[in-house]
Amino acid sequence: EPEVTQTPSHQVTQMGQEVILRCVPISNHLYFYWYRQILGQKVEFLVSFYNNEISEKSEIFDDQFSVERPDGSNFTLKIRSTKLEDSAMYFCASRRELRQFFGPGTRLTVL
Amino acid sequence: AQKVTQAQTEISVVEKEDVTLDCVYETRDTTYYLFWYKQPPSGELVFLIRRNSFDEQNEISGRYSWNFQKSTSSFNFTITASQVVDSAVYFCALSESIYNQGGKLIFGQGTELSVKP
Numbered sequence: 001e002p003e004v005t006q007t008p009s010h011q012v013t014q015m016g017q018e019v020i021l022r023c024v025p026i027s028n029h030l031y032f033y034w035y036r037q038i039l040g041q042k043v044e045f046l047v048s049f050y051n052n053e054i055s056e057k058s059e060i061f062d063d064q065f066s067v068e069r070p071d072g073s074n075f076t077l078k079i080r081s082t083k084l085e086d087s088a089m090y091f092c093a094s095r096r097e098l099r100q101f102f103g104p105g106t107r108l109t110v111l
Numbered sequence: 112a113q114k115v116t117q118a119q120t121e122i123s124v125v126e127k128e129d130v131t132l133d134c135v136y137e138t139r140d141t142t143y144y145l146f147w148y149k150q151p152p153s154g155e156l157v158f159l160i161r162r163n164s165f166d167e168q169n170e171i172s173g174r175y176s177w178n179f180q181k182s183t184s185s186f187n188f189t190i191t192a193s194q195v196v197d198s199a200v201y202f203c204a205l206s207e208s209i210y211n212q213g214g215k216l217i218f219g220q221g222t223e224l225s226v227k228p
Binding site for chain 2: 031033035041042043044045048055056089091093095098099100101102104105107
């Protein structure tokens with residue numbers, strides 16, 4: 001079965017630093033997503049991306065966040081100035097039809 | 112508004128017991144999709160099932176079965192003869208607007224299932 005990949009698996013950063021989380025969606029998928037899961041909590045939608053633009057974003061996805069699909073294969077989430085509360089698991093997902101395929105996640109730790 | 116409620120935060124059973132995980136959803140759409148995902152201790156999200164709002168047939172896959180009832184807005188998940196490997200957090204999720212550029216998943220809080228030997 002095709003897979004969504006994410007790098008790195010774990011990122012540790014200092015508060016105020018910029019981080020970029022990378023995802024490689026499945027190649028023929030058209031819709032892309034980022035979700036966040038704070039430890040012990042539910043998975044929360046951040047943003048969806050279609051046709052090279054954001055199609056929907058949640059209240060969590062404020063001006064500190066941005067997404068990009070720079071080269072037709074990668075899909076990135078950038079956090080400009082990390083806060084302690086950004087510590088979480090970040091999941092990338094992609095879909096072509098009805099089912100979203102999730103990557104293994106990047107655990108972001110902000111110190 | 113969309114909402115998914117999993118009222119059971121934690122469930123503990125002994126191996127070979129049957130267990131049912133409850134999921135209640137809210138949506139204004141007439142077309143929507145319901146999902147169950149498993150999150151083992153390793154952290155990844157494992158897809159289990161997708162159900163369309165216009166298909167209320169129950170489904171069985173091995174030891175897993177799902178009961179979808181639109182009248183009560185519920186999509187419950189039963190594991191028969193539970194095993195230690197079933198220990199995980201299980202999430203129910205809802206999606207509307209699949210056939211436009213949206214299709215985000217709204218997750219419930221999750222139910223942590225612990226199966227003891």
